[in-house]
Amino acid sequence: MARTATKRQPVAVSDLGPSWLRHELPHPIAAAWHRATLGAEPDGLLAVLAVETALRLVTGLQLATRLALGAPLPNLLTEGRFKRPTAGSWSMLAHELRGAARGAPAALADALAWPRQSDVSALRKLVELRNDLAHRASDVAFRGHLATRMATCAARLLEGLEPLRRAGLTYLLDASAEGGDVFEGRAQRFHGLNPVPEHERIRWVGVAKIRHLYFEVDGHLLDPSPFLSRGILPGSRSESILLWKGFGARGDVAVGDDEATLESWQAPGGTDPQRIIPFQRLARTRGADERTRHAVVSGDSDWSPPRRPSSLPALARAQSERTRSEPVPHERSRRWPFLFAGGVLAGAVAVLAFTWRRDVPSDPGGLSEHPRPLEAPAGPSTMAAP
Numbered sequence: 001m002a003r004t005a006t007k008r009q010p011v012a013v014s015d016l017g018p019s020w021l022r023h024e025l026p027h028p029i030a031a032a033w034h035r036a037t038l039g040a041e042p043d044g045l046l047a048v049l050a051v052e053t054a055l056r057l058v059t060g061l062q063l064a065t066r067l068a069l070g071a072p073l074p075n076l077l078t079e080g081r082f083k084r085p086t087a088g089s090w091s092m093l094a095h096e097l098r099g100a101a102r103g104a105p106a107a108l109a110d111a112l113a114w115p116r117q118s119d120v121s122a123l124r125k126l127v128e129l130r131n132d133l134a135h136r137a138s139d140v141a142f143r144g145h146l147a148t149r150m151a152t153c154a155a156r157l158l159e160g161l162e163p164l165r166r167a168g169l170t171y172l173l174d175a176s177a178e179g180g181d182v183f184e185g186r187a188q189r190f191h192g193l194n195p196v197p198e199h200e201r202i203r204w205v206g207v208a209k210i211r212h213l214y215f216e217v218d219g220h221l222l223d224p225s226p227f228l229s230r231g232i233l234p235g236s237r238s239e240s241i242l243l244w245k246g247f248g249a250r251g252d253v254a255v256g257d258d259e260a261t262l263e264s265w266q267a268p269g270g271t272d273p274q275r276i277i278p279f280q281r282l283a284r285t286r287g288a289d290e291r292t293r294h295a296v297v298s299g300d301s302d303w304s305p306p307r308r309p310s311s312l313p314a315l316a317r318a319q320s321e322r323t324r325s326e327p328v329p330h331e332r333s334r335r336w337p338f339l340f341a342g343g344v345l346a347g348a349v350a351v352l353a354f355t356w357r358r359d360v361p362s363d364p365g366g367l368s369e370h371p372r373p374l375e376a377p378a379g380p381s382t383m384a385a386p
Helices: 027-036 044-069 075-080 087-096 106-111 117-136 140-166 312-325 331-359
Strands: 167-179 182-190 200-205 212-217 220-222 228-231 240-247 253-256 263-266 276-278 280-282
Touching (some): 044 087, 044 220, 044 240, 075 087, 106 140, 106 212, 106 220, 117 140, 140 167, 212 228
Antiparallel strands (some): 182 200, 220 276, 228 240, 240 253
């Protein structure tokens, strides 16, 4: 019995919030908000988790900036009070870290100024709605109403992350030095929904670590480790973006993946002024290793992909014109069978000529000065003796 193919239906996604929340923010926030808006109606609890993910990412960057500037960590992180933070704990830490990036480059300080003073009341209201939904709401209709209010409040809060659209998480894969502080290599930019983006070749000025995750914004790289990193958790098989999840009593940081329960503890290290690195992207040209097999060009000419004919007759015409106008790359290799056959034929003629000259007498017709006497024919003589 033939199996009938079923057409996969597109997954419904709520239109709550602008589209750039899913496609232009750093990947952890974009993926968390996308999970919250799957379905015809947004999920209120997942919307709160998306805001919590944004708080974990931004506060981690703020703490890394404080370490770069030599400022002490906030008191909330001492004595193990932030080992297992809740949504309310993240909100309190964000309020305490407002303005933590003052003294940093202007673009970095502007990108990390969230949540702003106008967002504090909305963040507090979101935590209250979340607590009501988790502990006191028993009516199904009322829970749905609370979920809608939570999702709407979360979308309004996340819209304050618009400065992060001009920033991003950059992972440098490799690099080769061109001279001085100029490097060229491959990098990945983690924004939007793709957890494993394709790498791009970039050229830059600045000394940075390889196989390391950075926060890139307007000519600067911020090293966010260990609050943000890219790595493999114990028991996992693939790399992922790891956000910090807590701060231990001994000063170590818990990092983990939003989609897994695994985590590990890492030491944040001390004050490090090299956490903020000047980084300027430069224009780059296509290298010799990137040219396609369709065209070989000189280094000083502009490369362009071959034009594709729109029909089969045009393809045949283009092939004929190219054959007449351009030399065949392997023309010499196509001629060698004919050269070999000609050589064999010339050798055979030379052998036949040598054999023919050997069989012809050296003095035909007795033309030498001392001719050889003729010999009598063999057999009995018919002449009488005298």
